[in-house]
Amino acid sequence: MTDTGESEAEPGDAEADTETVVRRDRFAGGPARGFMSSLAADERIFAADLAVDRAHTVMLVEQGIVGDDEAGEILSGLAAVEAAGHSALPDGEDVHEAIESAVVAEVGAVGGKMHTARSRNDEVAACIRYRYRADLLAAAEATLALREALLDAAAEHADTVMPGFTHRQYAQPVTVGHFLSSYAGAVERDTARLLAAFDRTNESPLGGAAFGGTTFDIDRERTADLLGFDGIVENSTDAASARDFLVEGTAALANLTATLSGLAADLIEHAKDGYFLPSDDYASTSSIMPQKVNPDTLELARAVTGDVSGDLTGLLTTLKGLPRAYNRDLQRATPHAWDAVDDATEATEVVAGAVATGDWDAESCAADAGAGFSTATGVADALAAAGIPFRTAHEVVAAAAATSPADADPETLAANLDAAAQEVLGESLYEHVSREDLDATLDPVGSVGSRASRGGPAPDAVADSLARMTETYDDHEAAVDARRDALAAAETDLADAVEPYV
Numbered sequence: 001m002t003d004t005g006e007s008e009a010e011p012g013d014a015e016a017d018t019e020t021v022v023r024r025d026r027f028a029g030g031p032a033r034g035f036m037s038s039l040a041a042d043e044r045i046f047a048a049d050l051a052v053d054r055a056h057t058v059m060l061v062e063q064g065i066v067g068d069d070e071a072g073e074i075l076s077g078l079a080a081v082e083a084a085g086h087s088a089l090p091d092g093e094d095v096h097e098a099i100e101s102a103v104v105a106e107v108g109a110v111g112g113k114m115h116t117a118r119s120r121n122d123e124v125a126a127c128i129r130y131r132y133r134a135d136l137l138a139a140a141e142a143t144l145a146l147r148e149a150l151l152d153a154a155a156e157h158a159d160t161v162m163p164g165f166t167h168r169q170y171a172q173p174v175t176v177g178h179f180l181s182s183y184a185g186a187v188e189r190d191t192a193r194l195l196a197a198f199d200r201t202n203e204s205p206l207g208g209a210a211f212g213g214t215t216f217d218i219d220r221e222r223t224a225d226l227l228g229f230d231g232i233v234e235n236s237t238d239a240a241s242a243r244d245f246l247v248e249g250t251a252a253l254a255n256l257t258a259t260l261s262g263l264a265a266d267l268i269e270h271a272k273d274g275y276f277l278p279s280d281d282y283a284s285t286s287s288i289m290p291q292k293v294n295p296d297t298l299e300l301a302r303a304v305t306g307d308v309s310g311d312l313t314g315l316l317t318t319l320k321g322l323p324r325a326y327n328r329d330l331q332r333a334t335p336h337a338w339d340a341v342d343d344a345t346e347a348t349e350v351v352a353g354a355v356a357t358g359d360w361d362a363e364s365c366a367a368d369a370g371a372g373f374s375t376a377t378g379v380a381d382a383l384a385a386a387g388i389p390f391r392t393a394h395e396v397v398a399a400a401a402a403t404s405p406a407d408a409d410p411e412t413l414a415a416n417l418d419a420a421a422q423e424v425l426g427e428s429l430y431e432h433v434s435r436e437d438l439d440a441t442l443d444p445v446g447s448v449g450s451r452a453s454r455g456g457p458a459p460d461a462v463a464d465s466l467a468r469m470t471e472t473y474d475d476h477e478a479a480v481d482a483r484r485d486a487l488a489a490a491e492t493d494l495a496d497a498v499e500p501y502v
Helices: 041-062 069-082 095-107 108-113 119-154 176-201 221-227 236-241 242-271 297-317 327-333 335-356 362-367 377-385 390-402 410-424 437-443 444-450 459-501
Strands: 159-168 169-175
Touching: 041 095, 041 108, 041 119, 041 459, 069 108, 069 459, 095 108, 095 119, 119 176, 119 236, 119 335, 119 377, 119 459, 159 176, 159 362, 159 444, 169 176, 169 444, 176 242, 176 377, 176 459, 221 242, 221 459, 242 297, 242 335, 242 444, 297 327, 297 335, 327 335, 327 362, 377 390, 377 437, 377 444, 390 410, 410 437
Parallel strands: none
Antiparallel strands: 159 169
16 A cells, blocks of 8 residues: 655656656556555545645745745645545545646646655655554554553452462462553553654655655755654665564554453453453343343454454565565555554454443452462462471472362361371471461462562552552653644644745
């Protein structure tokens, strides 16, 4: 999409009555015309192309490359094209050619001066970056919404004890707050990756021309400023050919969807177990079994990982082995990035809604929190704290677990632990741990409360973690807002720069 080859024009060489000002009659038709065209899909970057055209024209007149009146005619022609909309563009290989043709049709041959000192190669690269950076910010904003939902629910359920799992087996009791904050931490890194991808996307390739620069005395920094880019891609060949920013963004999105997939999978399992209750807005029922509450949106969000990972693979495969400078293969690369950012952003918004509106059944969570002798590790820790080597303590608890049924009550567990201690240690368990301490360790609430290390599940530890995560959330929200504000300011500056000529 959008990447359709080089053409560096000289002033005043366009004919107003041609179907396309770039190809003219040569290479303009043939059976492959539709295969080569990206015009329909380019609606996505229609506004970006108009902004790039305006910034380039302003730079040309400020540098004395075109006259004031000529710039006014070109900019007026662009305004007419914008008002008519993408659907009114003439036929062409892409939106760039179509807009130029439309401007020439509107104002005459002088419209051809708009393309002075540039190629469609640097033009399209600028348009893609201009639009993609906005899409990355939208994705980052979606991650902020998900983090807010996770942090709010985690704070609400910092004391809600639930079973924790490894290998989908009962492992250790934790809290709902601890479980949710684990995903808040993962999405925090996803936000950071998207912001980093934005920053490397937000560099201007404009002025690199086809790949070898231009003979005109252009000001690349001026067009970069007018378009809100933070700087320029220095080398002209790199400017025209680089698409690594798409790889970085799509990789960050693939990582995000992997995070979403894990969260969705856990919530689906917890819904099955009766711990998590998705709202009707994010569930459906069966066409034949009316009692069903199916977490369909979460299942679809889980599947998006395959789509975005496929886009990343397609993008990398397209770019693999391309020689430097422009190659038409690049037209097939960009759709992968558009699809990935759209799918990932929508899935993130849906999962955020599911988390924010779902309920947690504290009683069901607590009922299973100690299942499968999941407090066993705490008993081993207690013996180790009393001076028993941890591996020996592990042996004692393992022997007790082997003789204890999955639904054993605390009295049975205590008796089996004491018998195991006498077998392994040659003395009673109570020589090392008091019965009171043992009861507290076997209780899921006590077990959770005892694990108060930084990042642990104890309520106070969870509260401390959430406070730190909230600070980072605020920093990331401010970073997104600052980038949004900078782009909005650039739009205003560009409009102000255009205004004297129209």
